[in-house]
Amino acid sequence: MKLNITLSAAGVILLYIAGSLCQSDVCGRAPISNRIVGGENATAGYWPWQVSIHVTVQGIDFGHFCGGTLITKDWVLSAAHCFQWFNASYIVMYFGRMNQSGSNPYETNMTAIRNINHPNFTYSNFDNDIALIQLSSSVSFSDYIRPVCLAAAGSVFAAGTESWVTGWGLLKPNDTELPKILQEVMIPVVNDSDCYNAYGGVNISITSNMICAGLLNQGGKGPCQGDSGGPISSRKGSLWIQAGIVSFGIQCADPTFPTVFARVSQYQDWIKSYMGSNQPGFVAFNAASNSIFKSVPNLFPLFLTFYFIPFSLFLTS
Known part of the structure; x- marks a missing residue:
């Protein structure tokens, strides 16, 4: 991930509880808390829903390959493209982890x-890039391990909404090693039409199932390979709501192409259909559009090599 510069939005964020909130007493709250390209080391307990997903074959841990989020005591949310070559038998998930090599x-x-x-996931444009992973046994919540709240159907994350991405992805393009410490970075949501126009130049359709974020005409901050499946989240008071799932982009933290995320609010019914009686906490999020971050018109898309964000699928190396 790429410098955590404090960004502020002038827009007033209105948030209200909606739908079934069986996890409402714990979701989206990080009790310990009052980078990713251009980011910085996170602090233990700040992102207690962050999951590190590893591939293990015949007892050999091949390390972190995608991120995820804990959404109930039994389920993790991630990206569908992370699991095209690995099924559940190869997956080990780490909760409450900060360091990929040191003490946790x-x-x-x-x-x-x-x-x-998701049954309608497609590689043609990465639409419906969302996956659920069921744990072999329930995880116990603590100050360092707890679920995130999910954006409810109809939620609005207007252009400029402050959003945080977390993960263990590369710190800069073409790095050969993932960072050891969980990274965090703040980037604003990008206007849907600007994102659509940017990717139109490389024949990738931005659909209503996607949400985009990044620093247009500036770049330097955002997810990179290894961050796929992890969250982009926004905050109101002490409550964090996951808006999207890291999906794809054109180069890391590119100034012209924002990163694209699966839009979580589009999948409330699909997620709930697998949860049984222990439903995630769904929260409706509505952000005013008068943010200090303005959409950038007249983008000039560059035909750059397309990449998948997961470290193991970097196609330009």
Whole structure:
């Protein structure tokens, strides 16, 4: 991930509880808290829903390959493209993890019993890039491990909404090693039409199932390979709501092409259909559009090599 510069939005954020909130007493709250290209090291407990997903084959841990978020005690949310070559039997998930190589005193890990990719996921334009992973046993919540709230159907994340991305993705393009410490970075939501226009130049359709974020005409901050499946989240008071799932982009933290995320609010019914009686916390988020971050007209798309964000699928190396 790419310098955590404090960004502020002039828009007033209105947030209200909607739908079934069986996790409402814990979701989206980081009790310890009052980077990713251009980011910085996170602090233990600031992102207690962050999951590090590893591939393990015959007892050999091949390390982190995608991110995810804990949404209930039994389920993790991630990106469908992360699981095209790995099924549940190869997945180990780490909760409460900060360091990929050092001590993690608040950590636990779980295997998976199944992963469910959205049935309409397609590689042609990465539409419906969302997946659910069911844990082999329930995880216990703590100050360092707890679920995020999910954006409810109809939620609005207007252009300029402050949003945070977290993960263990590359710190800059063409790096050969992932960072050891969880990174965090803040980037604003990008206007849908600007995102659509940018990607139109490389024949990639931006659909209503996607949300975009980044620093247009500036770049330097955003997800990179290894961050796929992780969250982009926005805050109101002490409550964090996941708006999207890291999906794809053109180069890391590119100034012309914002990063594209699966829009979580589009999948409330699909997610709920697998949860049974223990539903995630869905929260309706509505952000005013008069942010200090303005949409940038007349983008000039560059025909750059397309990449998948997961570290293992970097196609330009």
